[in-house]
Amino acid sequence: MYGKCGSVADALAVFHAIEHPNSVSWTLIVAAFARNGHYREALGYYRRMVLEGLRPDGAMFVVAIGVCSSSKDLKQGQLLHAMILETRLLEFDIILGTALITMYARCRDLELARKTFDEMGKKTLVTWNALIAGYSRNGDHRGALKIYQDMVSKSPEGMKPDAITFSSALYACTVVGDISQGREIEARTVASGYASDSIVQNALINMYSKCGSLESARKVFDRLKNRDVIAWNTMISGYAKQGAATQALELFQRMGPNDPKPNVVTFIGLLTACTNLEDLEQGRAIHRKVREDGYESDLVIGNVLLNMYTKCSSSLEEARQVFERMRTRDVITWNILIVAYVQYGQAKDALDIFKQMQLENVAPNEITLSNVLSACAVLGAKRQGKAVHALIASGRCKADVVLENSLMNMYNRCGSLDDTVGVFAAIRDKSLVSWSTLIAAYAQHGHSRTGLEHFWELLQEGLAADDVTMVSTLSACSHGGMLKEGVQTFLSMVGDHGLAPDYRHFLCMVDLLSRAGRLEAAENLIHDMPFLPDAVAWTSLLSGCKLHNDTKRAARVADKLFELESEDEHSTVTLLSNVYAEAGRWDDVRKTRNRRAARKNPGCSYIEINDTVHEFVAGDKSHPEEELIAAEIKRLSKQMKDAGYVPDMRMVLHNVKEEEKEQMLCYHSEKLAIAYGLISTPPGTPLHIVKNLRACVDCHAAAKFISRIVGRKIVVRDSTRFHHFENGSCSCKDYW
DNA sequence: ATGAATATTT
Known part of the structure; x- marks a missing residue:
C-alpha cells in the first residue's frame, strides 16, 4: 500500500520491521523504489537480496528489468537477461520476454530486442505490441510497419491487433507518409470494432491530415459519436497546417456548448491558421479569447502569438509588445524575433537581439545561427560572423550543411573569398547551394573562369544542376565577359539539364549580351523573352549602351527605364540624367530629377x-x-x-x-x-x-x-x- | 509485460 501510494519511507520502515523478509517482501520494496523513480536504490535492494542468498523469482526479475528500462541501464539489463537464461525461466515466461524486449528497445538496442523476440517460443499480442512500439520509439517506422504486417498476416498464433497495435501502426504510417497502408488499417479498425475508440480514431484523423488528405480526415471526424478535445484539435491544426486555414477557423466556430472546451492546443492551431492567412484581425480576436481563457502566459502560445504578429502586421510593434510581456522565453522565441528583424530589413537590430539572447543565457541552435549569419552577411559584419563560426567550431551547436552554407554566404558577402573557399572545402556533404555559393563567390571576386570551372566540376561529380546553380554560373559568365560559354550554358539548361529558364536566368543573359556589346541581341531578348522586363533588365542594357557608346540606343532604352519604378532610384537618376545629358536632352534631365526626387530610398x-x-x-x-x-x-x-x-x-x-x-x-x-x-x-x-x-x-x-x-x-x-x-x-x- | 495522441521557429 505504502509503495503504491508514493510513500517509500513508510514502505521501507515496514520492510525493515520484518524479521525474515521473503521474496515477496523484497520484490515489493524494490518495486516501491522503482515506482517512485529511485532506480539506484531499487537495484541496491535487489543486490542485497541476492547477497543474502535468496534467489530472485519471476516477479522480481520483471520488476528489476523494469528498473533497467526506466533508467536505460543496458549493462544491468543484459546481466539480468543472462541470469534469467541460467535459471531457465524464459522458456515458460512470456511476460519476462516481453519485459526484456521493452528494456532493450528503451536502451536503444533494437537488435537485442529483435533477437529476444525471435528466440521466444510463444508470443502474445502484448509481445508483438512491445516490438512494434520499440521500433517506432527508435525511429524505425518502416520496421514497425513491417512487424505489424507480419503480425496480421504471418503470425502462427493468428494475432488480432488491438487498440494499442492500431495506434502504434497508424503513427508509423503518419511519419512515413504511407496513406495507402493507413487506409488498410482504417478498414481493419472498423471491421474489428474499433470505429468508436477515440485514441485509434484520433490517430486516424492525424494520419490522414498529415498525409495530406483532409477529406478523409474529416470523414473520420464526422463519423465519431463522441468527439473529445483532441479530435477537434487534430482536425483544426490539420486544416491550419495543410493550407486550409479558413476551414480551421470555420470548424472552431462550430464548437458548441455541448462540445469540449477549447484548450491551449486549440488556440495554437487557430493562431497558426491566422498566421497562414495573414489575417491580422482574426489573429487579434483569437488573442483576446486566449487572454480571456487565461492561456496568455503559456510559452508556446506566446511564441505562436509572436510569430503571428511578425507575419501579419506591417510593423513589429505588437510583436514587440508580446515579446516584452512573455514571462518565459526559449530558443524558438528568440529565433522568431531574430528572423522577423532580418526580414524587416533591420539586420542591425537582429544582431542586438542575438546579443541580448546570449546575455540571458539562452543557447542558440542552428536556426538561430544561420539567421544571425545572414544578418552579418547583410551588414558585412565579419567579426561577429567569425564569432559565430567559432561558436560552431566549438561543437556546441551541430553544424549541418545549411549552417555551413550560411557561413559561406556570410564570408562571401563580407568580402573574404579565402574564408568562403575554406568553409566550402571543409563541408563533408556539400549541397547544390554550397556549390552555387562557391561559383558566385569566385565570380564576384573577379575569378569568373574559376567559377565556371567549378560548375563543370560539380557536373563531373555526378550532381544535377538546379535553377540556383544556373543563376550563379550564368552570372559568372556575364561578370567575366565569357559570351560563348554563357550562351552555351544557357542552351544546356534546357537541352542537358531539363530546366526551364526563369526570369533570373533571362536577366543574366541580358546582362551577358549587354556587357559583351551585343546590344542588338540584348534588346531583342528583352522584347522576346516570356517575361515582362523590369527596371533591372533595362538598367543592364542601358549600362551596356553606355559602356559601348551606343548613344542612340541608350536614349531609346532610357525612355523605357524612365517609365518604371526602380528599387534604387538614386542610381537610376544618375544613369538616366547621364544618358539624357549626353544626348543633349536637358529638359529630360530636369524631368528625371524632379520626377524621381521624392521616390528615393534612403541610402x-x-x-x-x-x-x-x-x-x-x-x-x-x-x-x-x-x-x-x-x-x-x-x-x-x-x-x-x-x-x-x-x-x-x-x-x-x-x-x-x-x-x-x-x-x-x-x-x-x-x-x-x-x-x-x-x-x-x-x-x-x-x-x-x-x-x-x-x-x-x-x-x-x-x-x-x-x-x-x-x-x-x-x-x-x-x-x-x-x-x-x-x-x-x-x-x-x-x-x- | 505493451500504447497514450493534438502544438510553435527555418
Missing part, C-alpha cells in the same frame, strides 16, 4: 568596428561621435581638394545654394562611414563598408582620393559588386 552605409555595426544615413547627424566625424570630413575635404578632387555635384537634386550642395555631398552615408572608420581604427587598418544601394558616383571618386591620402585599403560592397580602393584607384572601371 545607408554600415561599418563594423569591434563588435558593433554602425549605421549611417545620408545627412543624419545623430551618431554619438558626430563632432569627431564632422571634423574628420572637414580635414579630408581640404586634403582632397589640395590633391585635385572636384566634388561631382551633378546628382545633387535639391534646390539649394552651391556651398550647401557641397555640404550635402559630404554627408553621404558612404563618406560618413569612411570618416568614422578612419577615426576609430589604427592607421593602416583596411576599412570594410557596406552600402545598401549602388555606391554614389561622387563617393566613388572621393574614396579613390581618400585611399591614397590615408594610405589605406577601402573595400565598399554596394548592391551590385565589391569596390576595392587602393592608392588612388578602384578595381572597377567605367563607373557611372
Whole structure:
C-alpha cells in the first residue's frame, strides 16, 4: 500500500520491521523504489537480496528489468537477461520476454530486442505490441510497419491487433507518409470494432491530415459519436497546417456548448491558421479569447502569438509588445524575433537581439545561427560572423550543411573569398547551394573562369544542376565577359539539364549580351523573352549602351527605364540624367530629377568596428561621435581638394545654394562611414563598408582620393559588386 | 509485460 501510494519511507520502515523478509517482501520494496523513480536504490535492494542468498523469482526479475528500462541501464539489463537464461525461466515466461524486449528497445538496442523476440517460443499480442512500439520509439517506422504486417498476416498464433497495435501502426504510417497502408488499417479498425475508440480514431484523423488528405480526415471526424478535445484539435491544426486555414477557423466556430472546451492546443492551431492567412484581425480576436481563457502566459502560445504578429502586421510593434510581456522565453522565441528583424530589413537590430539572447543565457541552435549569419552577411559584419563560426567550431551547436552554407554566404558577402573557399572545402556533404555559393563567390571576386570551372566540376561529380546553380554560373559568365560559354550554358539548361529558364536566368543573359556589346541581341531578348522586363533588365542594357557608346540606343532604352519604378532610384537618376545629358536632352534631365526626387530610398552605409555595426544615413547627424566625424570630413575635404578632387555635384537634386550642395555631398552615408572608420581604427587598418544601394558616383571618386591620402585599403560592397580602393584607384572601371 | 495522441521557429 505504502509503495503504491508514493510513500517509500513508510514502505521501507515496514520492510525493515520484518524479521525474515521473503521474496515477496523484497520484490515489493524494490518495486516501491522503482515506482517512485529511485532506480539506484531499487537495484541496491535487489543486490542485497541476492547477497543474502535468496534467489530472485519471476516477479522480481520483471520488476528489476523494469528498473533497467526506466533508467536505460543496458549493462544491468543484459546481466539480468543472462541470469534469467541460467535459471531457465524464459522458456515458460512470456511476460519476462516481453519485459526484456521493452528494456532493450528503451536502451536503444533494437537488435537485442529483435533477437529476444525471435528466440521466444510463444508470443502474445502484448509481445508483438512491445516490438512494434520499440521500433517506432527508435525511429524505425518502416520496421514497425513491417512487424505489424507480419503480425496480421504471418503470425502462427493468428494475432488480432488491438487498440494499442492500431495506434502504434497508424503513427508509423503518419511519419512515413504511407496513406495507402493507413487506409488498410482504417478498414481493419472498423471491421474489428474499433470505429468508436477515440485514441485509434484520433490517430486516424492525424494520419490522414498529415498525409495530406483532409477529406478523409474529416470523414473520420464526422463519423465519431463522441468527439473529445483532441479530435477537434487534430482536425483544426490539420486544416491550419495543410493550407486550409479558413476551414480551421470555420470548424472552431462550430464548437458548441455541448462540445469540449477549447484548450491551449486549440488556440495554437487557430493562431497558426491566422498566421497562414495573414489575417491580422482574426489573429487579434483569437488573442483576446486566449487572454480571456487565461492561456496568455503559456510559452508556446506566446511564441505562436509572436510569430503571428511578425507575419501579419506591417510593423513589429505588437510583436514587440508580446515579446516584452512573455514571462518565459526559449530558443524558438528568440529565433522568431531574430528572423522577423532580418526580414524587416533591420539586420542591425537582429544582431542586438542575438546579443541580448546570449546575455540571458539562452543557447542558440542552428536556426538561430544561420539567421544571425545572414544578418552579418547583410551588414558585412565579419567579426561577429567569425564569432559565430567559432561558436560552431566549438561543437556546441551541430553544424549541418545549411549552417555551413550560411557561413559561406556570410564570408562571401563580407568580402573574404579565402574564408568562403575554406568553409566550402571543409563541408563533408556539400549541397547544390554550397556549390552555387562557391561559383558566385569566385565570380564576384573577379575569378569568373574559376567559377565556371567549378560548375563543370560539380557536373563531373555526378550532381544535377538546379535553377540556383544556373543563376550563379550564368552570372559568372556575364561578370567575366565569357559570351560563348554563357550562351552555351544557357542552351544546356534546357537541352542537358531539363530546366526551364526563369526570369533570373533571362536577366543574366541580358546582362551577358549587354556587357559583351551585343546590344542588338540584348534588346531583342528583352522584347522576346516570356517575361515582362523590369527596371533591372533595362538598367543592364542601358549600362551596356553606355559602356559601348551606343548613344542612340541608350536614349531609346532610357525612355523605357524612365517609365518604371526602380528599387534604387538614386542610381537610376544618375544613369538616366547621364544618358539624357549626353544626348543633349536637358529638359529630360530636369524631368528625371524632379520626377524621381521624392521616390528615393534612403541610402545607408554600415561599418563594423569591434563588435558593433554602425549605421549611417545620408545627412543624419545623430551618431554619438558626430563632432569627431564632422571634423574628420572637414580635414579630408581640404586634403582632397589640395590633391585635385572636384566634388561631382551633378546628382545633387535639391534646390539649394552651391556651398550647401557641397555640404550635402559630404554627408553621404558612404563618406560618413569612411570618416568614422578612419577615426576609430589604427592607421593602416583596411576599412570594410557596406552600402545598401549602388555606391554614389561622387563617393566613388572621393574614396579613390581618400585611399591614397590615408594610405589605406577601402573595400565598399554596394548592391551590385565589391569596390576595392587602393592608392588612388578602384578595381572597377567605367563607373557611372 | 505493451500504447497514450493534438502544438510553435527555418
